[in-house]
Amino acid sequence: xxxYLITSVSVVxxxxxxxxxxxxxxxxxxxxxxxxxxxxxxxxxxxALPGLVDLHTHLREPxxxxxxxxxxxxRAAAMGGYTAVxxxxxxxxxxDTAGVVEQVWRLGREASLVDVQPIGxxxxxxxxxxxAELGAMADSAARVRIFSxxxxxxxxxxxxxxxxxxxxxxxxxxxxxxxxxRLTEGAQMxxxxxxxxxxxxxxxxxxxxxxxxxxxxxxxxxxxxLHVCHVSTAxxxxxxxxxxxxxxxxxxxxxxxxxxxxxxxxxxxxPVFKVNPPLRTATDVAALRSALxxxxxxxxxxxxxxHAVEDKECEWAYARPGMLGLETALxxxxxxxxxEWDLIAERMSRTPARxxxxxxxxxxxxxxxxxxxxxxxxxxxxxxxxAELASRSRNTPYARMTLPGRIVATFLRGEPTVLDGxxxx
Amino acid sequence: MIKHLLSGGDLDADTATEILDTAAEMATVxxxxxxxxxxxxxxxxxxxxYEDSTRTRISFEAAAKRLSADVINFSAKGSSVTxxxxxxxxxxxxxxxxADAVVVRHPASGAPHRLANWVDGSVVNAGDGTHEHPTQAxxxxxxxxxRLGRLAGLSVAVVGDVLHSRVARSNxxxxxxxxxxxxxxxxxxxxPVDIAGALAPGTDVSYDxxxxxxxxxxxMMLRVQRERMNDSYFPSARExxxxxGLDGPRMRRLPEHAIVMHPGPMNRGMEIxxxxxxxxxxxxxxxxxxxxxxxxxxxYLLLGGNNR
Amino acid sequence: xxxxxxxxxxxxxxxxxxxxxxxADVQRVVDRIAHQILEKTQGAANTVLLGIPTRGxxxxxxxxxxxxxxxxxxxxxxxxxxxxxxxxxxxxxxxAVGPTELPSGGIDGKRxxxxxxxxxxxxxVRAALDALNDVGRPASVQLAVLVDRGHRELPIxxxxxxxxxxxxxxxxxxxxxxxxxxxxxxxxxxGALS
Numbered sequence: 001x002x003x004y005l006i007t008s009v010s011v012v013x014x015x016x017x018x019x020x021x022x023x024x025x026x027x028x029x030x031x032x033x034x035x036x037x038x039x040x041x042x043x044x045x046x047x048a049l050p051g052l053v054d055l056h057t058h059l060r061e062p063x064x065x066x067x068x069x070x071x072x073x074x075r076a077a078a079m080g081g082y083t084a085v086x087x088x089x090x091x092x093x094x095x096d097t098a099g100v101v102e103q104v105w106r107l108g109r110e111a112s113l114v115d116v117q118p119i120g121x122x123x124x125x126x127x128x129x130x131x132a133e134l135g136a137m138a139d140s141a142a143r144v145r146i147f148s149x150x151x152x153x154x155x156x157x158x159x160x161x162x163x164x165x166x167x168x169x170x171x172x173x174x175x176x177x178x179x180x181x182r183l184t185e186g187a188q189m190x191x192x193x194x195x196x197x198x199x200x201x202x203x204x205x206x207x208x209x210x211x212x213x214x215x216x217x218x219x220x221x222x223x224x225x226l227h228v229c230h231v232s233t234a235x236x237x238x239x240x241x242x243x244x245x246x247x248x249x250x251x252x253x254x255x256x257x258x259x260x261x262x263x264x265x266x267x268x269x270x271p272v273f274k275v276n277p278p279l280r281t282a283t284d285v286a287a288l289r290s291a292l293x294x295x296x297x298x299x300x301x302x303x304x305x306x307h308a309v310e311d312k313e314c315e316w317a318y319a320r321p322g323m324l325g326l327e328t329a330l331x332x333x334x335x336x337x338x339x340e341w342d343l344i345a346e347r348m349s350r351t352p353a354r355x356x357x358x359x360x361x362x363x364x365x366x367x368x369x370x371x372x373x374x375x376x377x378x379x380x381x382x383x384x385x386x387a388e389l390a391s392r393s394r395n396t397p398y399a400r401m402t403l404p405g406r407i408v409a410t411f412l413r414g415e416p417t418v419l420d421g422x423x424x425x
Numbered sequence: 426m427i428k429h430l431l432s433g434g435d436l437d438a439d440t441a442t443e444i445l446d447t448a449a450e451m452a453t454v455x456x457x458x459x460x461x462x463x464x465x466x467x468x469x470x471x472x473x474x475y476e477d478s479t480r481t482r483i484s485f486e487a488a489a490k491r492l493s494a495d496v497i498n499f500s501a502k503g504s505s506v507t508x509x510x511x512x513x514x515x516x517x518x519x520x521x522x523x524a525d526a527v528v529v530r531h532p533a534s535g536a537p538h539r540l541a542n543w544v545d546g547s548v549v550n551a552g553d554g555t556h557e558h559p560t561q562a563x564x565x566x567x568x569x570x571x572r573l574g575r576l577a578g579l580s581v582a583v584v585g586d587v588l589h590s591r592v593a594r595s596n597x598x599x600x601x602x603x604x605x606x607x608x609x610x611x612x613x614x615x616x617p618v619d620i621a622g623a624l625a626p627g628t629d630v631s632y633d634x635x636x637x638x639x640x641x642x643x644x645m646m647l648r649v650q651r652e653r654m655n656d657s658y659f660p661s662a663r664e665x666x667x668x669x670g671l672d673g674p675r676m677r678r679l680p681e682h683a684i685v686m687h688p689g690p691m692n693r694g695m696e697i698x699x700x701x702x703x704x705x706x707x708x709x710x711x712x713x714x715x716x717x718x719x720x721x722x723x724x725y726l727l728l729g730g731n732n733r
Numbered sequence: 734x735x736x737x738x739x740x741x742x743x744x745x746x747x748x749x750x751x752x753x754x755x756x757a758d759v760q761r762v763v764d765r766i767a768h769q770i771l772e773k774t775q776g777a778a779n780t781v782l783l784g785i786p787t788r789g790x791x792x793x794x795x796x797x798x799x800x801x802x803x804x805x806x807x808x809x810x811x812x813x814x815x816x817x818x819x820x821x822x823x824x825x826x827x828x829a830v831g832p833t834e835l836p837s838g839g840i841d842g843k844r845x846x847x848x849x850x851x852x853x854x855x856x857x858v859r860a861a862l863d864a865l866n867d868v869g870r871p872a873s874v875q876l877a878v879l880v881d882r883g884h885r886e887l888p889i890x891x892x893x894x895x896x897x898x899x900x901x902x903x904x905x906x907x908x909x910x911x912x913x914x915x916x917x918x919x920x921x922x923x924g925a926l927s
Contacts, residue, residue: 188534196623199534199556199594269535313513315533317554426826447830450814459867464817492817725817730827 051083063092
């Protein structure tokens with residue numbers, strides 16, 4: 001196994017130091033390190049962060065390998081600085097059995113570009129009717145701890161209560177896609193001025209807020225852990241703030257796109273901006289940013305959602321919702337938060353690793369820590385070209401935007417997955 | 426000069442007025458023995474209709490033919506569209522056929538905007554989903570101007586299912602541009618959120634038809650589908666008609682000169698009674714006639730020169 | 734002492750302008766055409782004057798006015814907009830369509846005299862003949878122009894010509910009228926002086 005000596009690198013924003021990576025761990029940290037057998041990487045001007053962890057990734061395999069595979073999605077993740085991703089369950093077949101989650105987990109191991117942690121479905125076929133075999137998935141080789149029907153809301157309050165209670169037996173967590181289905185029938189975009197002008201059916205903020213309000217009360221009642229996926233509205237932030245103040249065991253994520261883009265993007269009718277939950281207003285964006293800074297929102301999660309060209313090169317109403325995120329998330333975080341490296345590490349690595357129970361991840365580079373880390377050049381600026389992305393799909397909303405920061409290298413257990421800004425394999 | 430007509434908001438006051446003036450000249454052709462002008466000889470106009478709308482399709486077809494354009498009707502029925510060809514692939518086909526203009530009717534809002542990205546020719550929105558129908562707004566404006574002599578300063582009530590109405594959106598945009606004042610009237614469930622901010626500042630909203638009627642020059646009744654009551658937009662057709670339908674007694678509350686409009690097709694007995702629809706105040710038949718002249722003017726404006 | 738030619742400040746190059754008809758000339762020419770019409774039509778009975786916009790319209794009105802002064806006949810006047818019949822529509826941005834106004838008695842069975850300011854290639858007149866064909870069936874069609882500058886591209890000639898002006902293709906003829914431009918004048922613009 002090759003050793004790597006990274007010189008003069010700022011670890012999570014601290015003064016420059018050297019990092020020696022050997023045998024899968026950070027062997028030494030300090031100035032003036034030397035290791036004649038090691039490959040030297042000049043870290044001058046670079047920042048080392050614990051490898052990023054994504055709580056919300058769609059890898060599309062099995063079922064839509066034309067849009068993404070575990071391998072292509074893993075490569076996109078590595079290119080984005082990630083060392084672990086949690087793969088959502090809405091594949092075909094749905095990841096609602098031990099067999100499917102083990103298949104995804106095994107494909108992740110074979111690709112070995114990031115750790116792929118499967119998420120299990122809460123209900124059979126995401127149909128919202130009967131609980132899937134949550135315990136079997138937890139006991140499988142994939143050791144599933146997060147369960148989600150993402151893409152669909154667990155709308156039935158009784159079913160949601162049971163799910164929250166049931167997973168306590170194996171310290172599981174329910175990640176809810178908060179969307180009241182009756183309030184969003186046919187919904188195409190945020191309900192507001194722009195939807196009225198464009199004649200597109202609105203997705204009202206209250207459809208998200210009502211479910212979050214209900215779920216935090218349910219979680220409080222049964223004393224369970226709840227995770228809220230892709231929070232998108234100012235009202236949801238307030239519901240979460242109050243719940244956290246009461247001590248409810250709730251965590252929440254926000255996507256990069258909800259931190260940067262607004263519903264006005266729909267004016268083009270280009271479905272590359274169609275996503276669920278939809279892009280909201282500037283007021284919502286501001287509330288999400290401040291909630292991310294003050295901790296009401298715990299995590300940035302990408303909701304990386306690759307789609308084949310034909311599912312986006314069409315009428316808005318017929319397009320599938322979702323956008324790519326893995327390869328641009330850190331740049332968006334840097335753009336939105338500035339060089340607040342400790343905050344970025346907290347929101348994009350340590351906290352998501354803790355929520356997902358991924359013990360080898362989210363640990364700052366220090367002697368003895370697993371060498372899961374990424375090197376960022378914060379001074380670089382890059383223009384996003386869809387064709388250059390590692391993802392198999394092209395549906396990035398940031399096409400031709402110039403964003404700050406570039407991932408120079410990513411290490412998974414001491415092995416580089418990205419070097420010189422290029423995927424190693 | 427504009428290349429596409431996708432929205433009532435694409436037109437500034439000068440361009441809209443030019444279309445109405447041109448339409449007035451085009452209207453004289455309808456009175457002639459030879460209802461034909463050579464202006465668009467050699468141009469190809471494709472009517473691409475993804476929804477059944479015989480009225481709108483034949484209006485555009487008559488308009489294009491009177492200007493001597495070649496017309497190709499491409500309807501979703503009996504074409505490759507039903508076999509699942511994408512809009513983009515259809516666009517490439519039309520492009521290969523050399524379409525100079527594509528007149529598109531589509532159930533999805535924004536489909537004409539997408540199409541405009543994929544073809545070199547002009548795109549005319551002939552109604553997209555619950556979004557817009559700009560030539561309907563133009564023919565409505567033409568009809569108002571013809572009957573009342575002006576548009577600036579007119580007070581226009583648009584009544585009914587504004588939420589799902591492409592006619593209402595285009596009318597609010599165009600009439601505001603031309604200086605008319607629009608009041609949207611309907612049950613709150615059928616008035617979309619933030620309508621004034623979304624379309625035109627100064628647009629009023631009222632839930633009380635009777636209070637609006639005495640002060641308007643024009644009342645435009647929108648088609649209301651009975652099925653909306655299944656989605657709880659209103660309790661029953663009877664209650665809707667009682668609160669928002671235009672009947673004889675309500676019509677008599679209008680000022681003497683006021684006119685009654687309807688884009689058709691009407692639900693007689695729902696939003697309008699036969700007595701009103703067939704009264705001298707009703708412009709419903711004129712609207713159809715004016716539709717051809719206005720669409721001739723639009724096609725001439727878009728295709729009559731080298732506006733590329 | 735003489736400067737070598739190259740060192741001389743060269744005069745600004747400007748097009749030559751020559752007034753062909755001054756205001757009084759224009760009026761005399763219109764009078765003459767009116768007389769010719771009366772003579773050739775034996776009193777201008779059953780005759781309609783159709784002006785081709787822009788300047789054919791006031792010319793037609795003037796001719797009718799002069800005819801009624803000379804002989805006390807009222808000749809109906811109309812306007813024939815030819816925009817939609819032009820053969821060069823695609824060479825320009827979309828042209829605004831103007832009104833066509835036929836006299837109340839119509840043109841069927843009448844002698845129609847088309848009136849324009851300048852006869853050049855003949856394409857405008859061709860368009861007018863096409864337009865006329867679509868709006869009615871006159872008994873005969875004649876053409877009256879203030880100026881004929883030659884260079885016909887179609888087999889068309891005028892029945893009444895106010896003034897023949899031999900021109901080069903590089904030159905241009907500009908007619909102004911009091912009704913449309915403030916003054917009556919015909920000018921010939923040449924190429925730049927060498």
